Amino acid sequence: MNLGRTKDRASPATRPGAALAALAAAQFTVMLATSIVNVALPQIRAGVNLSADGTTWVINAYGLAFGALLLAGGRAADILGRRRALIAGLALFAGASLAAGLATSTGVLITARAVQGIGAAAIAPAALALAMGLFPSGSGRGRALGVWGAASGAGGAGGVLLGGLLTQAWGWPWIFHSVALGAVLVLIAVAALVPESAVRGSARFDLLGTLTVTVALTCLVWALTTARGTGWTDVRVLGALAAAGTLLAAFAVIEVRRPNALIPPRLITTGRVAAGNLLMAVLGSVWIALFFFLPLYQQQVLGMGPLATGAGQLPLAVANMLGAAVAPRIARRFGGTATVSAAMLTEAAGLLWLSRLSADGSYLADVLGPSVLVGLGLSVAFVQLTALAVDGVPPQDAGLAGGLVNTTRQVGGAIGLAALATLAGSVTAHASTRQPHLEALSAGYRAAFTVSSVLLTAAALLAPPLIRRSRTARGVPPTTADASAPPRRHDPAAHRAPTT
Structure with a gap:
């Protein structure tokens, strides 16, 4: 019996492409909510009289609930039904988004953002598990992961653009109203197009x-x-x-x-799950920081408005979608492990380029070029690491595997952002004693981008032996773990059929 395939309770005429589009839209919505508030923070602060700490928690409340509950959301989806968990998460997410847009006090806004995070923790692992169930093996899974990566990257970068556009045109509440409307539309699409997977995990939680x-x-x-x-x-x-x-x-x-362990040992010892999650944590540590520091540099140093700052993220978003689209093809030609390393090095080169920005710089000279490099590398790495993190996972654990890889990305992002923000702040404080304010700010951002580049370079160099060790420790013959070898037919990192 092929455990990689599941039977659907819906009509056998289910259209996988349409279902994948609905699921990718759910992932886009989750990523959008992560970044859409960044540009609008000054307006939100004035609108509900936020303190400096309160402004920070408009972002933190969402990330905290999301990161802490992803594992629980993934296992709940496996046990209760992934489609059911996804629809419930979207409904909760939409309601919380509407409440955030209507908020007139700090407490209501921060609480609504936390509930948004709870909904997102149900959405992300369930949607990924359903998508992998639609394409259990072969090149179809590679294309599905490419779509997934494009949706994730577009949501992160598109959130900055949409946040700037809506804030400047209609005011900050509309960034939340638009997310609520989008979540409702996605819910309707999921209900109409996505079948439930018949595979369930343990009946006990x-x-x-x-x-x-x-x-x-x-x-x-x-x-x-x-x-x-x-x-x-x-x-x-x-x-x-x-x-x-x-x-x-x-x-x-x-x-x-x-x-009935939440994270059964079989999950960590399956395929290259451990390697994929470890490398994803490193990728997440610079991913979240990038979308935090880059808009700040554009607004605080270059003096760009919210709309211009958002529009400035378009090249990154386009490069991200392009990279995600071609990632499976690159992996099939050069091997999954080599693709991971090359993608991380490409992103590291873009971040190193950003580390040269200055107070008297410009968008065209200091931001545009490196944004394209970062977008290409980020998207290809994300697609391949997601493939590693779900490599060979039994269908009954697919929701948990999706929750785990999202958790490592979120927690890695929290660690990276905290460390890099502390570093940037310290460098800026030290530089401000002898340099103008804008140059001191630029010095802090340069330090953050430099360290991000070093981290990714180290991860790129460690990826081949780490993945090889992960394979051989489980008795899998080394094929594409050798970065110089072309992918063979059973290489999951190149999106071939996983063994279960």
Whole structure:
């Protein structure tokens, strides 16, 4: 029996292409909500009288809930039904988005953003699992992952553009109203086009493990996001980090002894899941920071308005979609591992180029060229690492695998943004004692982009041995783990049929 295929409860005439489009739209909506508020933060702050800490938590509340609950959302989708979880998540997401747009106080806005994150934690893993179920093997899966990568990248970059456009045209509430409307439209499309997967996971839910890891991730992400403003020596940050470490250790002990573990050992020891997730965490650490620092440089240093800043992200978005579209083809020709390394090096080159920006620079000279390089490298790496992270995963664990790879990206992003924001702030503070304000800001951004480039370069160099070790440790013959070898027929990283 081929466990890679699932039977649908819907009509056998299901159109996979149309269903994939609906699922990719769900992923686009989740990524859009992550970045759409960045450009509008000054207007939001004035609109609901936010403090400096409150402004930060308009972003953090969403990321905190999203990152902490992804594993729970993925396992719930496996047990309760992925289509059902996706529709429920979209409904919750739409309602929270509408509430955020109508908010007139800090508490309501931040609470609505947190509930948005809860909805997103249900949407992302369920949508990815359903998409992989539609294309369980062969080149079709590669094309599906290409569409997935394009939707993810377009959502991140498009959020900045749409946020600037709506804020300048109709005011900040419309960034949330537009997300609510989009979520409703996606919900209707999912209900009409996407079949439910008949494959289910264990009928029992690991409540103890879920609570432990959720609280641990909450403490970790909270500490990392708070450290950006208070510093790493703040007693609350240190306490939260200690609690996170203790709870994660307890979670590891719990999972070993439970038959219905939230993260069963078979998932981590399957295919190249561990390697894919580790490298995705590094990619996420610079991904989130990029969309944080680049708009700030455009607005605070170059003096661009919200609309111009958003429009300035278009080349990056187009390059992102192009890279995602060609990623499967590149992997089939050169091998999945070589493609991962080359993509990370391409993005690292773009970030190194950004590290040369200056206070008297310009968009055309300092931003446009590196944005294209970053967009191409980011999208190809994302597609290939997602393929690694779901390589050979049994269908009953597909939702959890989707939740895990999204969790590593989110937590990696939180760690990276906290560390890089602290670094940029320290460099700016030191430079401001002897340089004009704009040059000091530029110095901080240069430091953040330089370190991001170094991180990705190191990950690119470590990828081949890391993936090779992951394969050989599980008794898989080394094929495309050798970056110089062309992909063979059974290479999942090149989007060939996974073995289950």
